[in-house]
Amino acid sequence: MGCVLGREVSSGVVNDSRGGNNPVAQSRENDDSISKVDKSGKVEVQNNEAEKEKVEDSHKLQEKRRRSRTNPKPSNLPKQTLGEQVAAGWPSWLSDICGEALSGWIPRKANTFEKIDKIGQGTYSNVYKAKDTMTGKIVALKKVRFDNLEPESVRFMAREILIMRHLDHPNVLKLEGLVTSRMSCSLYLVFEYMDHDLAGLAASPGVKFTEPQVKCYVQQLLSGLEHCHKRRVLHRDIKGSNLLIDDGGVLKIGDFGLASFFDPDHKHRMTSRVVTLWYRPPELLLGATEYGVGIDLWSAGCILAELLAGKPIIPGRTEVEQLHKIYKLCGSPSEEYWKKYKLPNATLFKPREPYRRCIKETFKDFPPSSLPLVETLLAIDPIERRTATDALNSEFFSTEPYACEPSSLPKYPPSKEMDAKRRDDEARRLRAANKTQGDVSKKQHSRDRRVRAIPAPGANAELQQNIDRRRLISHANAKSKSEKFPPPHQDGAVGFPLGISQRFDPAAVPHDIPFSASFSSSKDHIRTWSGPLVDEPSSAGGPRRKKHGIGGGTRESSKLSRQTIRES
Ligand SMILES: Nc1ncnc2c1ncn2[C@@H]1O[C@H](COP(=O)(O)OP(=O)(O)OP(=O)(O)O)[C@@H](O)[C@H]1O
Numbered sequence: 235m236g237c238v239l240g241r242e243v244s245s246g247v248v249n250d251s252r253g254g255n256n257p258v259a260q261s262r263e264n265d266d267s268i269s270k271v272d273k274s275g276k277v278e279v280q281n282n283e284a285e286k287e288k289v290e291d292s293h294k295l296q297e298k299r300r301r302s303r304t305n306p307k308p309s310n311l312p313k314q315t316l317g318e319q320v321a322a323g324w325p326s327w328l329s330d331i332c333g334e335a336l337s338g339w340i341p342r343k344a345n346t347f348e349k350i351d352k353i354g355q356g357t358y359s360n361v362y363k364a365k366d367t368m369t370g371k372i373v374a375l376k377k378v379r380f381d382n383l384e385p386e387s388v389r390f391m392a393r394e395i396l397i398m399r400h401l402d403h404p405n406v407l408k409l410e411g412l413v414t415s416r417m418s419c420s421l422y423l424v425f426e427y428m429d430h431d432l433a434g435l436a437a438s439p440g441v442k443f444t445e446p447q448v449k450c451y452v453q454q455l456l457s458g459l460e461h462c463h464k465r466r467v468l469h470r471d472i473k474g475s476n477l478l479i480d481d482g483g484v485l486k487i488g489d490f491g492l493a494s495f496f497d498p499d500h501k502h503r504m505t506s507r508v509v510t511l512w513y514r515p516p517e518l519l520l521g522a523t524e525y526g527v528g529i530d531l532w533s534a535g536c537i538l539a540e541l542l543a544g545k546p547i548i549p550g551r552t553e554v555e556q557l558h559k560i561y562k563l564c565g566s567p568s569e570e571y572w573k574k575y576k577l578p579n580a581t582l583f584k585p586r587e588p589y590r591r592c593i594k595e596t597f598k599d600f601p602p603s604s605l606p607l608v609e610t611l612l613a614i615d616p617i618e619r620r621t622a623t624d625a626l627n628s629e630f631f632s633t634e635p636y637a638c639e640p641s642s643l644p645k646y647p648p649s650k651e652m653d654a655k656r657r658d659d660e661a662r663r664l665r666a667a668n669k670t671q672g673d674v675s676k677k678q679h680s681r682d683r684r685v686r687a688i689p690a691p692g693a694n695a696e697l698q699q700n701i702d703r704r705r706l707i708s709h710a711n712a713k714s715k716s717e718k719f720p721p722p723h724q725d726g727a728v729g730f731p732l733g734i735s736q737r738f739d740p741a742a743v744p745h746d747i748p749f750s751a752s753f754s755s756s757k758d759h760i761r762t763w764s765g766p767l768v769d770e771p772s773s774a775g776g777p778r779r780k781k782h783g784i785g786g787g788t789r790e791s792s793k794l795s796r797q798t799i800r801e802s
Pocket residue numbers: 353354355356357358359360361374376407425426427428429430431475476478488489490491650651652715789
């Protein structure tokens with residue numbers, strides 16, 4: 235049946251491999267090796283080799299084809315270690331490309347889990363609630379989709395695994411193991427199960443967080459970030475749907491698919507096309523390729539203000555609009571900033587007239603002790619955002635009312651961003667049903683003008699239209715996992731097609747965005763702006779907040795950029 239847990243094991247467990255370069259020979263050798271491991275009592279093995287033979291032959295063929303097609307950059311591990319990994323049950327395509335990420339682990343078998351329900355869907359994954367039949371524990375299985383096992387996509391996933399294994403903190407989601415087999419073309423990441431995500435929770439009907447609750451969530455977020463940053467990891471996609479919350483109110487940062495190691499002492503270039511649009515800091519919008527912890531702190535500032543305001547604070551639909559909204563709220567960068575950072579898009583997006591910062595006025599209803607922290611985290615200059623440790627020491631957390639204990643938070647029914655979507659779908663279905671009913675009654679009472687004037691179904695439909703439009707727009711905007719796998723030519727599925735033919739069209743800039751007059755001279759340099767520039771719907775909260783708050787809309791909104799740029 236299954237094999238040992240996907241946890242750290244001594245390297246001795248998976249020894250005896252004699253696998254060489256030949257995948258066929260390797261497979262046979264591996265069977266021997268696994269048997270030996272089995273005899274040691276540490277790993278159980280499925281013993282239906284005869285049954286598997288046919289499948290295995292075709293698998294080997296596929297494997298060979300795949301290898302020749304993908305021509306992966308070989309893993310840095312010595313051949314013997316790779317052989318050991320295959321012997322332990324890892325598929326060779328995975329071990330070849332990302333052996334480091336698997337080091338010391340043994341895969342779990344899929345049949346040792348029972349899927350219960352689909353609980354989440356990401357751009358490149360489906361997430362399931364499942365029961366671990368070996369322990370009885372409920373877990374989350376994130377099934378990663380690979381585009382034809384492209385080495386590139388596998389490497390991105392490997393980075394996610396490596397980074398998560400490098401982190402160990404109560405406020406960071408724990409990767410508990412991996413599920414795959416030598417025969418498998420897919421991979422499941424096993425996580426502790428979390429009942430909620432902040433996006434779903436904030437969108438739940440009737441949920442309005444109190445100040446101690448906001449403090450409790452933000453404190454946990456900052457503690458998790460503090461750990462990541464100390465371990466030299468930038469998350470690069472902090473948003474509500476990536477902040478998971480368990481039944482005991484404990485918040486954990488999840489989804490490290492965009493995360494990256496960084497070296498605060500030696501600057502190195504990274505892609506600027508990360509972080510979901512509404513939570514993306516100005517320096518990234520301006521094209522910065524050298525950055526640090528400030529980018530996660532900006533996102534944390536957006537979340538803090540969003541929790542206090544009850545609606546997203548900077549809900550731009552395009553990168554241009556996002557930057558414009560940032561300037562309007564946080565002021566435009568100073569002359570020193572432009573000189574100091576020399577950002578690639580500076581000439582384009584330096585406003586003709588400076589914008590005044592108006593955070594205090596805008597958020598005048600926020601608890602006074604929160605304002606200095608909001609001001610700091612939303613500083614235009616990333617250096618002024620300081621560190622997560624500084625944020626944790628801010629007066630916001632040392633002023634009454636204090637953060638509540640996670641365990642004292644109300645018990646909410648399970649809520650994920652996906653549940654919010656399900657609720658939307660159900661509401662839409664009901665509206666459609668009402669509308670049909672309305673149409674029938676319209677016919678019956680066609681002479682009664684008052685009946686036709688009754689606004690409910692029509693008004694709802696209009697609201698829905700706006701929501702759908704909003705979604706469409708969000709889809710068109712940048713999905714932050716910029717450097718993830720789909721090739722650039724697939725970009726712009728909803729918005730502008732990107733690539734060499736794309737040009738930034740100054741005529742499409744909303745008339746109230748008084749950026750630099752240098753659009754026409756500079757437009758040739760711009761190839762990655764995404765999304766339609768259309769009239770801006772009111773950014774007021776209320777119903778829209780419920781649909782798109784805390785990362786909801788922006789989860790979709792960065793799809794494009796996710797697809798556009800690969801890590802430099
Ligand atoms: N450990 C978990 N427990 C419960 N639900 C989870 C867990 N991990 C993820 N989910 C749910 O699945 C959703 C998608 O997961 P995740 O964000 O890791 O996938 P992704 O493919 O990287 O998504 P995205 O494209 O949004 O970045 C989450 O928003 C969350 O609702």
